[in-house]
Amino acid sequence: MKQPELGIYIAQLRKEKGLTQEELVERCNINVRTIQRIEAGEVSPRSYTIKNILEVLGKSFDEVYSGTKEGQDSKEVESSTMKYSFNNSLLLYSGIGGVILFICYYLMTINDVFHSFTQDNIFLESSYTVLGVVSIITVVLFYTGIYHIAQIKNNSLLKFSSILAMIINVISSILLITVIDYDSKLISPRDILFGIFVIVASGITYLMLGAGYLSQRKNEEGLAKYLGFVGLIAGGFMITVLLAPIAFVLMLIFDLGQIILVFRNLSQSKKSINS
Incomplete structure (x- = not known):
């Protein structure tokens, strides 16, 4: 999954968990500006940063990036995010x-x-x-x-x-x-x-x-x-x-x-x- 789809997917997961960006960064041990840029699609984070964020949000790296059923589910969530992003x-x-x-x-x-x-x-x-x-x-x-x-x-x-x-x-x-x-x-x-x-x-x-x-x-x-x-x-x-x-x-x-x-x-x- 590449940017900006990754940022949209992470933002969707975070909102589903009811977390603010500040609450997420506290659990991931990264700064707020980093998560803001990731969700905005401005940067492509390193794999260990993605793993850290996904784990906090209840997803595994392999689950999101593999072609398994779980990976397909993540794509559906991503697609849903794109569908309802705009009014x-x-x-x-x-x-x-x-x-x-x-x-x-x-x-x-x-x-x-x-x-x-x-x-x-x-x-x-x-x-x-x-x-x-x-x-x-x-x-x-x-x-x-x-x-x-x-x-x-x-x-x-x-x-x-x-x-x-x-x-x-x-x-x-x-x-x-x-x-x-x-x-x-x-x-x-x-x-x-x-x-x-x-x-x-x-x-x-x-x-x-x-x-x-x-x-x-x-x-x-x-x-x-x-x-x-x-x-x-x-x-x-x-x-x-x-x-x-x-x-x-x-x-x-x-x-x-x-x-x-x-x-x-x-x-x-x-x-x-x-x-």
């Missing part, structure tokens, strides 16, 4: 919310860019406000799904980053439809200050999200393995303000990647249930 309804709503958020956010951004050069707007003020309100609702829904994925994968940094992204995006949307006036000429110190805040705060958000995805890179494949790099570069460029146009393109790619990952986790979860 599929939450991921579905999160993915749909992400698509709507993506459309609303970038329509607003296109309008803002157009306004900054021409002092005119593409959308009516009422339409722009509706886009902002919908963005506020869907950003909460979308990042709730990202938080759920991070929680299941025991990724503390991504959990924190998803909450931060949710808060900053809500604040930014509120500023765009209230404080930074629709017909603003962007010449007053207040409007410039709030505009810079929105840009820099967005950059920080993407930096944190990128770091969160990178922290679980070893356990991912394909798109998920490289998404963190895109987030870090986008965030770094955004914070400079001057490189914001380049960051905008990278952010678009990163946001699409996050949406794809939500739907991919949903698809994998459904397949595991049906298998």
Whole structure:
């Protein structure tokens, strides 16, 4: 059994025994950080460490790693863990919310860019406000799904980053439809200050999200393995303000990647249930 399946299996056994991570490490004589990384699938522990943990949890090393009936039972427990790890309804709503958020956010951004050069707007003020309100609702829904994925994968940094992204995006949307006036000429110190805040705060958000995805890179494949790099570069460029146009393109790619990952986790979860 390899990672991340081993970590999921150990976490399931621990929960069935009613043990916390702290209680388990006391009996195994290892530190809390080690068991956290094992359960998160971040490291592949040595065989004697696995034996020690499994014995405390009422399983033997041979039982888990052999092809015997007991080994098959352990695989069934592992499969069951994978089946019920994700809340599929939450991921579905999160993915749909992400698509709507993506459309609303970038329509607003296109309008803002157009306004900054021409002092005119593409959308009516009422339409722009509706886009902002919908963005506020869907950003909460979308990042709730990202938080759920991070929680299941025991990724503390991504959990924190998803909450931060949710808060900053809500604040930014509120500023765009209230404080930074629709017909603003962007010449007053207040409007410039709030505009810079929105840009820099967005950059920080993407930096944190990128770091969160990178922290679980070893356990991912394909798109998920490289998404963190895109987030870090986008965030770094955004914070400079001057490189914001380049960051905008990278952010678009990163946001699409996050949406794809939500739907991919949903698809994998459904397949595991049906298998």
